[in-house]
Amino acid sequence: xxxxxxxxxxxxxxxxxxxxxxxxxxxxxxxxxxxxxxxxxxxxxxxxxxxxxxxxxxxxxxxxxxxxxxxxxxxxxxxxxxxxxxxxxxxxxxxxxxxxxxxxxxxxxxxxxxxxxxxxxxxxxxxxxxxxxxxxxxxxxxxxxxxxxxxxxxxxxxxxxxxxxxxxxxxxxxxxxxxxxxxxxxxxxxxxxxxxxxxxxxxxxxxxxxxxxxxxxxxxxxxxxxxxxxxxxxxxxxxxxxxxxxxxxxxxxxxxxxxxxxxxxxxxxxxxxxxxxxxxxxxxxxxxxxxxxxxxxxxxxxxxxxxxxxxxxxxxx
Amino acid sequence: xxxxxxxxxxxxxxxxxxxxxxxxxxxxxxxxxxxxxxxxxxxxxxxxxxxxxxxxxxxxxxxxxxxxxxxxxxxxxxxxxxxxxxxxxxxxxxxxxxxxxxxxxxxxxxxxxxxxxxxxxxxxxxxxxxxxxxxxxxxxxxxxxxxxxxxxxxxxxxxxxxxxxxxxxxxxxxxxxxxxxxxxxxxxxxxxxxxxxxxxxxxxxxxxxxxxxxxxxxxxxxxxxxxxxxxxxxxxxxxx
Numbered sequence: 396x397x398x399x400x401x402x403x404x405x406x407x408x409x410x411x412x413x414x415x416x417x418x419x420x421x422x423x424x425x426x427x428x429x430x431x432x433x434x435x436x437x438x439x440x441x442x443x444x445x446x447x448x449x450x451x452x453x454x455x456x457x458x459x460x461x462x463x464x465x466x467x468x469x470x471x472x473x474x475x476x477x478x479x480x481x482x483x484x485x486x487x488x489x490x491x492x493x494x495x496x497x498x499x500x501x502x503x504x505x506x507x508x509x510x511x512x513x514x515x516x517x518x519x520x521x522x523x524x525x526x527x528x529x530x531x532x533x534x535x536x537x538x539x540x541x542x543x544x545x546x547x548x549x550x551x552x553x554x555x556x557x558x559x560x561x562x563x564x565x566x567x568x569x570x571x572x573x574x575x576x577x578x579x580x581x582x583x584x585x586x587x588x589x590x591x592x593x594x595x596x597x598x599x600x601x602x603x604x605x606x607x608x609x610x611x612x613x614x615x616x617x618x619x620x621x622x623x624x625x626x627x628x629x630x631x632x633x634x635x636x637x638x639x640x641x642x643x644x645x646x647x648x649x650x651x652x653x654x655x656x657x658x659x660x661x662x663x664x665x666x667x668x669x670x671x672x673x674x675x676x677x678x679x680x681x682x683x684x685x686x687x688x689x690x691x692x693x694x695x696x697x698x699x700x701x702x703x704x705x706x707x708x709x710x711x712x
Numbered sequence: 713x714x715x716x717x718x719x720x721x722x723x724x725x726x727x728x729x730x731x732x733x734x735x736x737x738x739x740x741x742x743x744x745x746x747x748x749x750x751x752x753x754x755x756x757x758x759x760x761x762x763x764x765x766x767x768x769x770x771x772x773x774x775x776x777x778x779x780x781x782x783x784x785x786x787x788x789x790x791x792x793x794x795x796x797x798x799x800x801x802x803x804x805x806x807x808x809x810x811x812x813x814x815x816x817x818x819x820x821x822x823x824x825x826x827x828x829x830x831x832x833x834x835x836x837x838x839x840x841x842x843x844x845x846x847x848x849x850x851x852x853x854x855x856x857x858x859x860x861x862x863x864x865x866x867x868x869x870x871x872x873x874x875x876x877x878x879x880x881x882x883x884x885x886x887x888x889x890x891x892x893x894x895x896x897x898x899x900x901x902x903x904x905x906x907x908x909x910x911x912x913x914x915x916x917x918x919x920x921x922x923x924x925x926x927x928x929x930x931x932x933x934x935x936x937x938x939x940x941x942x943x944x945x946x947x948x949x950x951x952x
Contacts, residue, residue: 474802493726499804
């Protein structure tokens, strides 16, 4: 049962977009797909949905092979593409009914599911509006409603919270978390905090290769902690950063002056243990300590390590 | 809960018609078609002073060269440009049904735009005697011609995401079909015969004379199937 990707590669001409990726999802959960732009996330998602054919390897849903030439398995998948394409001339209810019927729902099931997604995605007040008149946030919600209207087993969501305001983001994250109790959700995002907030498992892909496949717990062990220190001092930010760098040896250190205070961020393997030493350091150097907080996993640092390590000229996220 | 997947053609056709009715372009194209055909019909009728529908059928055949590419140019191009094809093909829909819905929707609009031209038949009939059989065969010829042209237009639209480019490609293809029997003098023998046989106007002529020949029917159905298969093959290659 579930989703299985076995040695999947995709070539566009001579360019390798996805290079021998394998993973399995055997139980309902949220799997976060991370990677720099052009890493192969969208191509992989498109292959899972059957939109693109894999050049090599095999994708199977519930043990059945996904084949772009055969439409059968597609009703098991709900897909929100990256650009969230919509028929903007249609009204919201027309579009959602269309996609429900296209997935094979009969009239009764269509109206039942329409009611469900309208409620869950907060579309009631725009139900009879033409889609071109909607804000980006509402359009995103229509796209998400489209993906889940036929009650699929697997949801493939390419940047589902893109364009939403913070309240909407929380609403959609809650919805995804609830859906993941009984569905397989694969989502891609650029927002690292979203991965930490939502995902049970993280897959990081770089230059078409899978460079990390870890559960949320494994990720916590593997990645460094992020310690934020706010001090009041007359010294320039660089000098303060140098002091912390020398004494605590973090894997990453950044400092920013903000009026009379300096905000220092340190990536440390064990940020809990270092807190006392950081306090002593402030006392020794006559920094007035205004704040000291441990913000948990520094996924950003791990992401940089994994995706920039072999690429000296690589682009940062 | 789930219904027969055969229903997907109906669902797709409904969506195509809904969008066509909600966008002004189809109305503009139909109105322009009716205005020009009406003007040419009236002009020809009063100039020739003969109660015949032949000039109307001939002119409509020529107008289809522009009218049908203008109707079909957005069918796949717009789906490519907006990315909506990604939504369609990730639903349980076969490529054949997808293409059939595109063909049928454009074809229905062509048929709908021909309905008001029955008024011309009434005008001509009131001015003199017309043979109902010839009128019927003439319309049947236009309907077969439209099927072939729509299929070529949809194929052109599947080649590009730019509607203007799709229009020009379709116009080019249709013009080749139209011109073939007019340039046979440039060549001789079997080539000339093949060119004549491949020409759309050559096969229309017998319909306009009131004759329904199976060979002409087979020709237009062949053109329709040929371009539909090309569209299907092209879309298959696109998603590889």
